[in-house]
Amino acid sequence: MSKYVTVKENREFALAYRRGKSCVSPVLVTYVIKAKGDTPRFGITTGKKVGNAVKRSRARRVIRASYYQLFDRIKPGHIIIFVARGKTPHVKSQVVCKAMRQHLKTLGILSDRSGGQNNEKGTAGVN
Secondary structure: OOOOOOOOOHHHHHHHHHHOOOOOOOOEEEEEEEEOOOEEEEEEEHHHHHHOOHHHHHHHHHHHHHHHHHHEEEEEOOOEEEEEEOOOHOOHHHHHHHHHHHHHOOOOEOOOOOOOHHHHOOOOOOO
């Protein structure tokens, strides 16, 4: 079994949209809600406004890669939904990772364990 657990049911997405806390940036929207379980679960939404199928796939890939980088620092027992925005497929992955890190920190589910100097070095020149 994979250590990354995804959200697949519409009712879980709807619950996160309705009752979860949210954080917004130009490249990403993040919803978080407390849930049962010992591992965080995540889902990704990319609407038609993001672009054609190629752009939507790129947006999902970039969001997934950023989540995998931060996974070890995320506190267990949460459902996290990421919504791609129109700019998501057009920016570098470091921008999405930086936005995701800031969202998760603001929402209080990212632990303070630093990922080392390499994590911060990769996003130093990004605005």
